[in-house]
Amino acid sequence: MSSLDTQTRGRTSRGRLRALDAYLCHAERELLSRRDGPWAHAVFVDVGFGEHPWTTLESAAAFRTLHPELTVIGVELDPERARAAAAHADARTHFREGGFALPLRDDEPARLVRAMNLLRQGPPERVPEVHHTLARFLLPSGLVVEGSADPEGAILTAHLLRRGADADAPPHREALLFHTDFRHGFAPLLFRDWLPRDLRRRVRPGEPIHAFFSEWDAAWREARAAGHTAPRDVFRETAPRLASRTNGVVMDAWLGEQGYLVWKPEGGIRP
Ligand SMILES: C[S@@+](CC[C@H](N)C(=O)[O-])C[C@H]1O[C@@H](n2cnc3c(N)ncnc32)[C@H](O)[C@@H]1O
Structure with missing residues (x-):
């Protein structure tokens, strides 16, 4: 050890x-x-x-x-x-x-x-x-x-x-x-308590992970305002909206359908 x-x-x-x-x-x-x-x-x-x-x-x-x-x-x-x-x-x-x-x-x-x-x-x-x-x-x-x-x-x-x-x-x-497998519905903040250890307490103003969640939340609200309500549908519709607001969102139809989002910003995930 x-x-x-x-x-x-x-x-x-x-x-x-x-x-x-x-x-x-x-x-x-x-x-x-x-x-x-x-x-x-x-x-x-x-x-x-x-x-x-x-x-x-x-x-x-x-x-x-x-x-x-x-x-x-x-x-x-x-x-x-x-x-x-x-x-x-x-x-x-x-x-x-x-x-x-x-x-x-x-x-x-x-x-x-x-x-x-x-x-x-x-x-x-x-x-x-x-x-x-x-x-x-x-x-x-x-x-x-x-x-x-x-x-x-x-x-x-x-x-x-x-x-x-x-x-x-x-x-x-x-x-x-x-x-997410959608068992608990979908909203971006669902992920906050399950972030990797070094990012969990970092969702606060001034941190890149906070800015990311703010944009994801705004994109989620837009998708809902556009009439999407079923969690899987909202998730899929949120991804391109987030991609237009934030760099590094990987667009791949399979990911969106299956409940995955990959954020790969230029320069990597800041520690
Ligand atoms: C919560 S379980 C996780 C099991 C499984 N990886 C999962 O995701 O469900 C944690 C296990 O990791 C072992 N563990 C903790 N720290 C470790 C380390 N530094 N190296 C190897 N095993 C470790 C513990 O003994 C325990 O059995």
Whole structure:
């Protein structure tokens, strides 16, 4: 355990991260499926899988639709949880005890590192160091996904952090991903309490994330004023209105239909 790791318990419900799996299969198909050069051995790492490794196994099944030989490594700080998960291991699915520094070998580069629902406590100032540590094993263009979801996975937000050419540089804060399955309706402020740890307390005047939410809220009001009322419909109609007010809103029909919004501002998401 390093000084960055703090023991947290917490449960995982099955299906909590399915929407994230679906997003990654849609938007990161090449990252998940490429097998050229070092990518032949590049793994997916799920950090902090919880009491049972359900979400790791669900992601393994989803990503293997694109890459059947993908190696998946579940990592847990809690030694008992890591030991118990070994019952679900197979030739391409491994469970190891470890923290943010990741218990990987040098011949196990990572294509994707996921750390969901781990940073709910702890000082937000430590988050950049955690991101940098999680990115250590990534190949260039590999991705760290770090964020939060409600227990059912109805609402989810995550940082998408991309490794660049320089192995020693922190990953680029490329985008923020928002998802709702509409179980709780839709209004932009629904996401505020589920923002990644370092942004949750930053929705206040003067902060870029506050300006973003203000524009999203205005676009939502416009869509409703134009007669859209069903949550899915309002969500889809809000995205182009937000894109005309704010730079970096990714326009993609599948995202709008399925309840995803990706904000990828030029220069990245400001810390
Ligand atoms: C709330 S559960 C999250 C499970 C799952 N990732 C999810 O999103 O539902 C948090 C788990 O992460 C583990 N954990 C917390 N900090 C960790 C760290 N630094 N490295 C590895 N595992 C960690 C805890 O032991 C716990 O089992």
